[in-house]
Amino acid sequence: MSQLSVNHLLGIKYLTKADIQLIFETADQFKEVINRPIKKVPSLRDITIANLFFENSTRTKLSFELAEKRLSADVINFSATQSSVKKGETLVDTVNNILSMKVDMVVMRHPSPGAGVFLSKHIDASIINAGDGAHEHPTQALLDSYSIREALGSVKGKNVVIVGDILHSRVALSNIYALKLQGANVMVCGPKTLLPKYIGDLGVTVETNLKKALNWCDVANMLRVQNERMDISYFPSTREYAQQYGVNKALLNSLDKKITIMHPGPINRGVEITSDVADSNQSIILNQVENGVAIRMAVIYLLASKIK
Amino acid sequence: MSQKVLLNSKEVNIILHRLACQLIENHNDFSNTVLIGLQPRGKFLADRLAKILREDYHIKALQYGHLDITFFRDDFRRGEKPLEANTTTINFIVEDKDVVFIDDVLYTGRSIRAALTAIQSFGRPNHIELLTLIDRRFSRHLPIQPDYRGRQVDAINKEKVLVNWAENEGEDAVYLINK
Numbered sequence: 001m002s003q004l005s006v007n008h009l010l011g012i013k014y015l016t017k018a019d020i021q022l023i024f025e026t027a028d029q030f031k032e033v034i035n036r037p038i039k040k041v042p043s044l045r046d047i048t049i050a051n052l053f054f055e056n057s058t059r060t061k062l063s064f065e066l067a068e069k070r071l072s073a074d075v076i077n078f079s080a081t082q083s084s085v086k087k088g089e090t091l092v093d094t095v096n097n098i099l100s101m102k103v104d105m106v107v108m109r110h111p112s113p114g115a116g117v118f119l120s121k122h123i124d125a126s127i128i129n130a131g132d133g134a135h136e137h138p139t140q141a142l143l144d145s146y147s148i149r150e151a152l153g154s155v156k157g158k159n160v161v162i163v164g165d166i167l168h169s170r171v172a173l174s175n176i177y178a179l180k181l182q183g184a185n186v187m188v189c190g191p192k193t194l195l196p197k198y199i200g201d202l203g204v205t206v207e208t209n210l211k212k213a214l215n216w217c218d219v220a221n222m223l224r225v226q227n228e229r230m231d232i233s234y235f236p237s238t239r240e241y242a243q244q245y246g247v248n249k250a251l252l253n254s255l256d257k258k259i260t261i262m263h264p265g266p267i268n269r270g271v272e273i274t275s276d277v278a279d280s281n282q283s284i285i286l287n288q289v290e291n292g293v294a295i296r297m298a299v300i301y302l303l304a305s306k307i308k
Numbered sequence: 309m310s311q312k313v314l315l316n317s318k319e320v321n322i323i324l325h326r327l328a329c330q331l332i333e334n335h336n337d338f339s340n341t342v343l344i345g346l347q348p349r350g351k352f353l354a355d356r357l358a359k360i361l362r363e364d365y366h367i368k369a370l371q372y373g374h375l376d377i378t379f380f381r382d383d384f385r386r387g388e389k390p391l392e393a394n395t396t397t398i399n400f401i402v403e404d405k406d407v408v409f410i411d412d413v414l415y416t417g418r419s420i421r422a423a424l425t426a427i428q429s430f431g432r433p434n435h436i437e438l439l440t441l442i443d444r445r446f447s448r449h450l451p452i453q454p455d456y457r458g459r460q461v462d463a464i465n466k467e468k469v470l471v472n473w474a475e476n477e478g479e480d481a482v483y484l485i486n487k
Binding site: 002025026028029032033036037038039040041042043044046071301304305307 | 376378379380381384385391392393394395396401425426428429430431
């Protein structure tokens with residue numbers, strides 16, 4: 001197996017276990033590359049990539065851009081706030097105009113779930129989904145699993161709890177798919193209002209007591225409360241949320257074992273996680289960011305090799 | 309398909325010792341020299357030469373590593389299959405060092421061209437040499453020649469040279485395969 005089974009990365013749902021394995025093995029080599037004195041390789045010198053961000057992003061955008069530049073691709077950036085989208089242009093028109101400038105690959109973040117799938121039916125370029133609404137964020141899930149593999153040796157058989165705003169989180173859904181595919185046991189934990197009603201159908205266990213969840217798990221992936229996606233109140237106050245579902249040092253120390261703490265960022269310090277936990281040696285948050293570049297280089301490299 | 313033995317185990321062993329001696333002749337105690345085996349197949353030759361230099365010729369401070377050139381190749385997206393990467397293990401900087409590239413077969417010279425670019429990620433070497441077990445002399449696409457060669461072979465393009473190693477294929481031998 002030396003080739004991905006897909007031509008686009010639209011979601012983890014479309015990947016096989018072998019695809020994930022191949023991405024991880026390729027990322028291992030890129031991780032070595034980005035730790036060299038000179039961090040650049042010339043592989044993609046004839047490829048042009050458009051980063052289309054119809055929604056705000058710092059980490060993901062920078063990480064993709066860095067990955068593309070480290071592979072020597074030509075990069076063009078686009079953000080919806082400064083573009084003709086404001087003048088009423090449709091998504092297909094916007095992208096087709098960009099593709100007329102001979103772009104080979106599109107990295108897209110969009111507020112509408114399924115935007116990547118829709119686009120893949122209308123254009124020829126290879127598409128990487130960098131987050132579509134509350135649906136999927138495949139590269140984040142890949143880098144999360146890769147970080148677990150790096151910290152604990154493997155993903156298979158590990159107990160992973162995803163804590164917080166599951167309802168609005170694309171990171172949660174992609175993580176559930178990726179972790180289940182690799183044979184991990186997955187639990188979701190949060191206030192009932194932020195847990196989708198039929199989430200159990202995905203093969204995850206549901207828990208509303210944070211301490212019980214943490215005692216069960218090897219890894220806790222803490223999610224941010226996505227206030228920008230909430231049109232109604234899902235819990236009484238941020239303070240109450242932090243008391244019930246925030247992880248602090250005292251809570252960690254009261255557990256039977258030492259667990260690994262992850263967070264996809266951006267962190268709301270003092271809400272889902274306190275500063276002393278985020279900066280502790282149990283946290284692998286900054287490793288996740290470093291691995292993000294290697295994972296994105298691997299995904300781009302493997303997809304680019306399929307462009308005819 | 310027919311195959312012919314170019315070198316047997318005994319001949320490979322004699323050549324390896326000769327190459328080791330030639331390296332010692334030019335590099336003395338290897339204090340400023342690093343050996344770089346090119347992945348995937350040059351690794352075995354580099355490992356074997358390093359072993360001979362350390363055990364039979366008592367070279368103590370031998371620095372050597374493996375370099376993967378996948379991301380530096382000039383045929384990305386030109387073949388049917390994607391180029392699969394291997395591991396690079398170079399735990400030192402090659403700045404001002406005398407580098408010896410080691411590969412099993414020198415054919416078109418394109419891998420060496422890629423290696424010359426790839427090694428720049430680890431600094432600016434003082435000098436680079438090339439050691440190869442088999443030199444297919446009439447097949448070059450680029451002006452690249454070895455400094456140390458085990459055996460020169462006049463193979464035509466549809467023939468393939470296969471190098472087997474005891475640690476990988478169970479025997480030391482070199483075959484010429486007619487496809």
